[in-house]
Amino acid sequence: MDLISNLTLGFATAGTPENLLFCLIGVILGTLIGVLPGIGATATIAMLLPITFQLEPVSSLIMLAGIYYGAQYGGSTTAILINMPGESSSAVTAIDGYQMARKGKAGTALAVAALGSFFAGTVATLLVAIFAPPLTIIALKFGAAEYFSLMLLGLVSAIALAHGSILKALAMVVLGLLLGMVGTDIYTGTPRFTFGITAYADGLNFVALAVGVFGIAEILKNLEGDQDRSVLTTKLGSLWPSRLDLRRMVAPMLRGTALGSALGILPGGGAILASFASYTVEKRLSKTPEEFGHGAIEGVAGPESANNAGAQTSFIPLLTLGIPANPVMALMVGAMIIQGVVPGPNVAAEQPALFWGIIASMWIGNLMLIVLNLPLIGLWVKLLKVPYHILFPVIMAFCSIGVYSVNVNVYDLYAVAGFGLMGYVLMKLRCEPAPLLLGFVLGPMLEENLRRAMILGRGDPTTFLTRPISATLLVMTLIVLVVVLLPQVRKKRAEVFSESD
Amino acid sequence: MNTINKTDAVAGILFILIGLAFGAQSLGMELGTSLRMGPGYFPLVLAGILILLGGCILASSFKSIDEEMTAHAWRGMMFILPAPIFFGLTVRGLGFVPSIFFTTLIAALASLKMKPLAALLLSVGVTIFCTLVFSYALGLPFRRFGPWLSFLGM
Amino acid sequence: MAFTLKFAGALAGSVLLASAAMAQGYPDRSISMVVPFAAGGPTDTVARLVAEKMSADLGQQVIVENVGGAGGTLGAGNVAAAEADGYTILLHHIGMATSATLYRNLAYKPLEAFEYVGLVTEVPMTIVARKDFEPADMAALVTYVKANADTLTMANAGIGAASHLCGMLFMQALEAPIVTVPYKGTGPAMTDLLGGQVDLMCDQTTNTTEQIKGGTIKGYAVTSPARLDIFPDLPTVGEAGLGSMEVGIWHGVYAPKGTPAEAVERLTASLQVALADPGIATAMAELGTAPSPAADVTPAALQAKLEGEIARWKPIIEAAGVYAD
Known part of the structure; x- marks a missing residue:
């Protein structure tokens, strides 16, 4: 069988002592830098990328892939421990992960995240190896109309991210969409809402927004009343997930993996939706949806699996078409070109060792990640015992460096302060930041694809309904809207008569 | 109600x-x-x-019950928010090392629990760590000491 | 391992630096080469290739610093405002010339804010279409586009991008007002071309070579004055009677105005050494381009190029009426 011989070649390439070492270094470095508060995967990779340029092509890419997984896991760790997500995906993990940490279950949350990621990574890697070419064909069927409908579906799902008022959640989504509009309009070149500051011409920096509305707002909240409290509200519980915890995470993990794998294939931003979508699904299917937002284990297991599966399958467009699906992939393309490997549709045929080596190293990287991180959980959790008044100045220093290093743009730092204030005020008003973040990442894509679909469809709005994939997605949007809204409305009615939380 | x-x-x-x-x-x-x-x-x-x-x-x-609002973190806002702004204003001029030192120090002042000496020690520690990791080990292209300090002969 | 090596090297370097700072001439510390685009892009690739070879020649690290944003004007603005001590330089492409017209309120004057070091390379462009596009060759394409202009769509990677500039030239040369579909970057634009969602594009060989070779898109012509070795079958735009479309994405190295003459001279000399390196030629050939000939790696050649290109693009951009500010 081809697959067997290909995988053998892959493991032979990735399994040389040298490449294993680089993979390990990548995973370690990615984790160590990514775990620094305020420094997410994007910043980590931007910082570590130049190190990989000096290596052989295969080693360089293997190490970069290791950094990528390590940084992602490191990012989830800070999201769980101190509510400081550096990526849109870990923003979802932060919702319930941080609440688990406050309840003394940080170890469980971290272990669940690691196990879920590993499982999802293994399955998605296999998918990449077996189905990459046919999946690419499906991905190419997605045009502007399809992406618009998909984004709409994602937005509707965002309602489930909130555990408080649904109206406020919707308002936060819309506010996020508006913040996403800041920057130069790509169709006309008109600067929008930039206050004449050229530094914001490419839009507001996501890392600045996430660090501000999640991390800094949380720090301010903890400093309220001049008596800083620690992150922990109860005693530190067991480090490891209990048998019950494990049983509870199986189904969300499976569903998250399926969702993430499917969405990750789409190069136009599907992977971004993966963790959000998984959270919505889990909350809908849960028998105890009221636990979500207060430390539900499913709210960590599902999104983390979805996220890692999506991260894996988003390699498919890169490997089969040579087209990067996200900024991290763009960095990998850059690394390939610098190594003299120009990625394109023929990479698999012309450079089989490289192609299969990367696929094999994906799995090896995930394996190393879990072997490395499970023992480290105890160490990370101890961080929670550091007195808060020592922890937060350190966080501020790291997140200043992290935000600055993404684009070397000092205005991003001013934005952090602004978003910190905004996030704090909104938190005081009981508005939750996660829907805002989803709106922010989806806003530009929603508008871009809407306008592009109208241009390509010659101004005919029925283009969304006459294209079958788009129409299907729109029908799904309607169904989700009904399914999500109905119980909320009923609950709201009940709440008016009883006591609110 | x-x-x-x-x-x-x-x-x-x-x-x-x-x-x-x-x-x-x-x-x-x-x-x-x-x-x-x-x-x-x-x-x-x-x-x-x-x-x-x-x-x-x-x-x-108008139709629901009033909820009590918790205290406001005035002191936190006064010191936490200016920290990244200070870093942005000075990282190029002062350079990475002094800039990150003062950024940490400013943030540290946000808590009453932090004694001045402890804040100073913490800032020195963070500065050394960040300089070693980001500037030396990772080789990020930040100038350690910026042009504003050139009169010191650095 | 790379980590520890780098760490040790940096420590050793800084110790050496301190002791030798006064004794040696320029450069006595690392030089920051600003690339006004994100890491991993085609310009960044060129910069990293050049920086590596220049480091070897100068005996000091040339560190690439990516300051992306606003079509390259943020990074260029940073360098224009940087200290003119020879330790901050800029590697920019054709955008240096087009931004002079595309951005009506630039923070710097492109012709006055810089010293010139030299040209680096000129990347040719290719006219491409989705793989099932009807016309069989360039001649057929010209007739087809002229006849069906209002039903066709042409992708570009955003205002001011190479594909946008080439698209403007294409429409101007054919007098065909094709519907323009902008994207955020080359990746998404290429994806839609591969998927057949749009009809045409004109982009750098860096982005199109592998796709044309793989048969996933159709190549029609190259915009260079002569045919390219990698595509002997593709005619030049000149052969197709569209000489006005000849265009290349040229890259140049600049220093802030007022940089000492000896520093600029040293940089030019080093750039010439770097571009003469056989390794660079091989790496650039992979991308469908070549290092600029030594005669062009001079301040005078770069200045002439910039002045000529600003004059060339001004009327084209003004006629299109699209600005990026």
Whole structure:
């Protein structure tokens, strides 16, 4: 069988002592830098990328892939421990992960995240190896109309991210969409809402927004009343997930993996939706949806699996078409070109060792990640015992460096302060930041694809309904809207008569 | 139960104001038509929805119970928020090392529990760690000591 | 391992630096080469290739610093405002010339804010279409586009991008007002071309070579004055009677105005050494381009190029009426 011989070649390439070492270094470095508060995967990779340029092509890419997984896991760790997500995906993990940490279950949350990621990574890697070419064909069927409908579906799902008022959640989504509009309009070149500051011409920096509305707002909240409290509200519980915890995470993990794998294939931003979508699904299917937002284990297991599966399958467009699906992939393309490997549709045929080596190293990287991180959980959790008044100045220093290093743009730092204030005020008003973040990442894509679909469809709005994939997605949007809204409305009615939380 | 939920009322008004601000700016841009949207079209629609949602939140505030608001973190805001701004203003001029030192020090002042000496020690520690990791080990292209300090002969 | 090596090297370097700072001439510390685009892009690739070879020649690290944003004007603005001590330089492409017209309120004057070091390379462009596009060759394409202009769509990677500039030239040369579909970057634009969602594009060989070779898109012509070795079958635009479309994405190295003459001279000399390196030629050939000939790696050649290109693009951009500010 081809697959067997290909995988053998892959493991032979990735399994040389040298490449294993680089993979390990990548995973370690990615984790160590990514775990620094305020420094997410994007910043980590931007910082570590130049190190990989000096290596052989295969080693360089293997190490970069290791950094990528390590940084992602490191990012989830800070999201769980101190509510400081550096990526849109870990923003979802932060919702319930941080609440688990406050309840003394940080170890469980971290272990669940690691196990879920590993499982999802293994399955998605296999998918990449077996189905990459046919999946690419499906991905190419997605045009502007399809992406618009998909984004709409994602937005509707965002309602489930909130555990408080649904109206406020919707308002936060819309506010996020508006913040996403800041920057130069790509169709006309008109600067929008930039206050004449050229530094914001490419839009507001996501890392600045996430660090501000999640991390800094949380720090301010903890400093309220001049008596800083620690992150922990109860005693530190067991480090490891209990048998019950494990049983509870199986189904969300499976569903998250399926969702993430499917969405990750789409190069136009599907992977971004993966963790959000998984959270919505889990909350809908849960028998105890009221636990979500207060430390539900499913709210960590599902999104983390979805996220890692999506991260894996988003390699498919890169490997089969040579087209990067996200900024991290763009960095990998850059690394390939610098190594003299120009990625394109023929990479698999012309450079089989490289192609299969990367696929094999994906799995090896995930394996190393879990072997490395499970023992480290105890160490990370101890961080929670550091007195808060020592922890937060350190966080501020790291997140200043992290935000600055993404684009070397000092205005991003001013934005952090602004978003910190905004996030704090909104938190005081009981508005939750996660829907805002989803709106922010989806806003530009929603508008871009809407306008592009109208241009390509010659101004005919029925283009969304006459294209079958788009129409299907729109029908799904309607169904989700009904399914999500109905119980909320009923609950709201009940709440008016009883006591609110 | 005819009290006003102040939290919701303020939130509603805030969303309406933000919506108005974005809406007013959008009107200054080319709107285009539904079929050929200009840069102002989509933001204007969003601003309208935000105003509408703000209105609903405001309206609902009259029907629910008031909730107590926790204390405000004035001291936190006074020191935490300026920290990244200070870093942005000085990282190029002063250079990475002094800039990160003062950034940490400013942030440390936000807590009353932090004694001056402890804050100083913490800032020195963070500075050394960050300089070793980011500047030396990772080789990030930050100048350690910037042009403002050139009179010191560095 | 790379980590520890780098760490040790940096430590050793800084110790050496301190002791030798006064004794040696320029450069006595590392030089920051600003690339006004994100890491991993085609310009960044060129910069990293050049920086590596220049480091070897100068005996000091040339560190690439990516300051992306606003079509390259943020990074260029940073360098224009940087200290003119020879330790901050800029590697920019054709955007240096087009931004002079595309951005009506630039923070710097492109012709006055910089010292010139030299040209680096000129990347040719290719006219491409989705793989099932009807016309069989360039001649057929010209007739087809002229006849069906109002039903066709042409992708570009955003205002001011190479594909946008080439697209403007294409429409101007054919007098065909094709519907333009902008994207955020080359990746999404290429994806839609591969998927057949749009009809045409004109982009750098860096982005199109592998796709044309793989048969996933159709190549029609190259915009260079002569045919390219990698595509002997593709005619030049000149052969197709569209001589006005000849265009290349040229890259140049600049220093802030007022940089000492000896520093600029040293940089030019080093750039010439770097570009003469056989390794660079091989790496650039992979991308469908070549290092600029030594005669062009001079301040005078770069200045002439910039002045000529600003004059060339001004009327084209003004006629299109699209600005990026």
